[in-house]
Amino acid sequence: MTAQQKISVMINGTMHEAHVEPRTTLADFLRGELALTGTHVGCEHGVCGACTVLLEGRAVRSCLTLAVQVDGASLTTVEGLEEDGKLHPIQQAFVEEHGLQCGFCTPGFLMTVHELLYENPDPSEDEIREALGGQICRCTGYQSILRSVRLAAAKLRNAHVAGSTQHS
Amino acid sequence: MSVQIPKTLEDFPNSAPRWVGRGVPRVEDPHLVTGRTEFIDNVVLPGMLHAAILRSPVAHARIVSIDINEAEKLPGVIAVVTSDDARRWSHPEPTVPEEWGTHCLAGDKVRYVGEPVAAVAAVNRYVAEDAIELIAVDYESLEAVVDPVKAMEPGSPLVIEEKGTNVMLQRVFTWGNVDGAFGDADRVFTEKFRWHRLGANPLETFGVIAQWDPVDESLTLRASVQSATHFGLGRAAVLGLPSNKVRVIAHPHGGSFGGKGGTRGTDVTALLTRKAGGRPVKWIEDRAEYLTGGGGQAWDRHYEVSLAVKNDGRVTGLDVKLLDDMGATGEGFGAISTAKPLASFTGPYAIPVARYDLTIVATNKLPQSPYRGMGPPPHNCVLEQMMDIAARDLDIDPAEFRRTNFIPKDSFPYTIASGNEYDSGDYEAVLDKALALADYGKLRERRDQARAEGRCVGISVVSAIEPGVFDWNAYAIVGVQGTGVPEGATVSIDIMGKISVRVGFALEGQGQYTLATQLVADYFNVGFEDITVVCLDTHSAPPAFGPGGSRLGVALTGAVLGACGKLRLKLAKVAAGLFQMDPEQVDLVDGKLVAKGVAGVEMPMAQVVGTMLARSDLLPPDVDPRPEATHVWTAPGRTEVDEEGRAKSYLTAAQAVHVVMLEVDPETGLVEILEYCVVDDCGTRLNPATVEGQTEGSIAQGVGAALLEEYVYDEQGQILTSSFMDYLLPTVYEVPATKKGIVVTPSPFTPLGAKGCGEGAMHTTPAAILSAINDALAPMGARATEVPASPNRLWTLIRAAQQPAAGE
Amino acid sequence: MKPARFDYAAPDTLGEAVSLLERHADDDVMILAGGQSLVPLLNMRMARPELLVDLNRIAELQYIREDGEWLAIGAMTRKRAVEESDLVRRRQPALLAATRLVGHPQIRNRGTVGGSMAHADPAAEYPALALVLGAELRVVGPGGERSIAADEFFKGYLMTAMEPVEILTEVRVPILAPGTGWSFVEVARRHGDFALGGAAATVRLDASGSFSEVRIVLFGVSGAAVRLGGVEERLVGQRPGDALFREAGATASEGLEEPLSDVHASAEYRRNLAGVLTIRALGEAVARAGGREPGQEERR
Ligand SMILES: Cc1cc2nc3c(=O)[nH]c(=O)nc-3n(C[C@H](O)[C@H](O)[C@H](O)COP(=O)(O)OP(=O)(O)OC[C@H]3O[C@@H](n4cnc5c(N)ncnc54)[C@H](O)[C@@H]3O)c2cc1C
């Protein structure tokens, strides 16, 4: 039997150490070993995007990454979005704009939108679509998700403005 | 005093309702956006094992032998099951039509690629998958039947030998003097169509945890199941267990669209937990399993349709011949999709007579399952193409042609040729609104200008009916028994005045818990935070079917409001006792129990409830002391089918008009949607935001159906679309932004006048897109009759049109 | 859908990786780069290596540098880094255009430049780009380092000139010479999908406005990306124009060998696409050679 390998990984600001079989996917590791079940699995071959998490701030498919590969890395999952028990502005925007129905795809969308908006606070329509093009939602038809992303961008920009005026 | 279910918001005991009719944020969402909703794969039980299912790699073969020795020896493997176990502990799967089923694990032969052959329960899924690779199956290959036409020929190999035929059902339904109508017609149009297999593909596949209790021989199923009661009864029948020994705990699920499937996999998992001595076994269907062996394939249809038309544009008869390739068995209940078109056979049109020549055939493919819309979407698509063919030939604008044939607004309730009754509507108003919204005149100018530039641009104006609130009787013609589909809810108030609503269905995505919350909040004049909605298991829930057939919004409204009404009476009775008044003199008003006409005599609800819970000794003798009430709502007035399959089946008839403009690239066959306008009338909108979500989501699925989605089998019955790289779901790029408008003609038959609207635009969008494509192709004399209209298909048509001589 | 067992090693240096491969020359070893093609195959158990050698920890394989007339790109450079590289945007816009057509941002965040070359999918953008630009691919193995011209590197459906024990280390792409017009177009069923067909072209015009240099590559239409040598030859010396492009398109279409046929498109469709895309690519490339941006972008 293949030896398990020890990994340590920072997830949502908490350090985790674990022994994993090399073939364990990151998605299965997060869900099965760490009970971080907010990351969902919809296809296990990279197409649907439900399993998307942030690896060093970048949106990646956790079904196409092995757990052993994230040794020493820092990850954010949907469980890491809330701040002080309050919904993150992106989550809030999805609620307000009805950017979800069954919600199974939502964590993947949230992580993708997180990457987008932290790199590009004021994305164009094309840039939003480009970011979302790899995330499949079977329920909403995407229009409400687009509205949610626009609202989230506005919320984050306002928060930023509010934050900077507070500091000055 | 009997229970009154409010017909409008004015009937609520609340002078200022705040919630119903508004696009309020959903109570479901905070859990969902934080990843906290308990989807089935999140659940871990002590000692739980994980299942993997070995599936047939071939479409049709005799199983010579199965050797599980190596698999059983693999460390970590706890149980292996084969057809021996299936025969010992289960019966063949129930089917529609009846008796077209097999055991959940293939025994003598396999009948489709993906059919379960054996299964393993192991300490984790990885090991379980290692183990199924160690099972050696010796197959002796048989000729596969893949083409339904050939399947009907004498001498064809048989999918289920004992049946002696591959024809599952063949029947002609004639409604009125169809031959007369066609004989008297000025023009008759006939065309053939092909609608290829496609299906639901919810983002979450099916999952179940089965736990056998060896002591009392009972089974608990936790599952991502759409209709828990129904599912539990089916499993009890298959597993030979008394119905009260199967308990189903429904979990929230990541979409369903009718195609969640999972029955056969659940039965296999039940065998595993039993063989594993009662350890819980989890089976999470993976995407490849879903695509090749799950509940995701529907509607594999060959149509021949004729329309009888008068020169003045009146359509006087419709003749539909359908051959549906059901796949190997009837276990997916896909056949009901061939029956549902009866609920809206002639669409929004006053076509007086019609015929339906229906044949359902078995082949060596995955058995069909339902999918959003349950059958009418292809039917509507071909009917709308015929309407366009006729309009084009008569040189009548497609919008006006439809207007001529619409059921007039003063003729509702209106009984259509195939027997169902439409509740209400104003189809011309919907059409006019859609044309205005689309700026139809301008749109045509834009199209004509583009055409002048040599571009291939087309417009469609189509209309369809969405039958809402299904009833079993709608499927009687394919052998489904019964009439009436109940939905129950219990509304219960605790000693702190907080309210619980108990239902029998889990979250699926349409926002029904929010709807229940809206209704209760307005009824009792409380806030959202004062209400919780919980799903009970099948042992304790009120009678429930759950979502499906565009019904739950309406049915739940009836159930919740009925329960509220009963509770109102109960509270009034108790309060009257406390006020020492006649119960008739006391009523619930704005959340308080008030003595009518006696100023100042009132009591907060919580106080009345507190009395009920704490001082049953003070209650009038005939009052049940529980401050709760249950109501079970069933669509009223449904009738038994007659000998021609006619019945009042679906209770409501929503209607929509879609106007679409699109461009076909003649060099590549790619389609780009340029404009998409939709106006619909689904009666009262209880939560406009969620209705809009259903519309947008169903447009997306309609786009997928029209342009992208297709299961492809080769001549050996091998499936070629077993991943999301090949089965193409629409992305944000393919789904158009839409202009939307609404018309509201409340249903006279439902609480608050809402109509079923969950299936939504799926009924209309494929028709609208194909029609617009055909308008684009019309100038070159080409006609698309296959769905999906893939680039390859469209390009082939265009090329043939451009080189008429070639190949002749 | 879970991978079969394998052993795993993640060397920190290229040297270690090479010696690992050498030591395991007789075993079934696979190299793991971005994993965006390999891990789906592992999950489906269609790839079942005994040992997986992960290159992701080798920092020395991640770079984009200007090196004389070339852009030198480390094999483990993520496509997202290419997309965001100022150097690429300025020096080789065709590479940027091709990169943006590869899958989606989430795929490009992991998928590497070397991985796409080594995988040699017939419908992938990168091999086509390497061919049209005349890229060079550097590989190292137990026998040392060698450089392989793109024309020699791609050997057919999912096949390259690399030995199993070799590692692709660097992809060298010529900087776009001033005055060179380029195009990278494709047709896919959905945005981000592997192409049903695509074409890449670079052209140079002489003082009289005639073609002095033409390179055209088709991908997705047959078993591997192909350079249209015959078409190129016939174009050189001619003045660009619609009729000429149509003729080139017809030649490309007729000359296409063994077009692919799959669930998405038939061989005839792809044969047609070969012509259509050749015409479109030439039109775009000529426009750019003339200093214009092509008026109409591809729809998908
Ligand atoms: C949803 C989705 C959409 C996609 N769409 C596209 C698309 O439109 N166009 C496209 O081109 N690709 C597409 N891809 C594939 C993607 O671009 C992959 O990233 C790429 O094909 C392989 O790169 P990788 O770094 O991920 O390599 P891996 O998957 O890690 O490896 C691929 C193969 O190359 C070998 N290999 C990798 N690196 C080296 C090396 N340095 N030396 C020797 N051998 C090596 C591996 O052993 C393996 O056999 C898509 C993938 C997904 C999941």
Ligand code: FES
């Ligand atoms: S589960 Fe990872 S992309 Fe679908």
Ligand code: FES
């Ligand atoms: S909300 Fe259900 S898949 Fe997106």
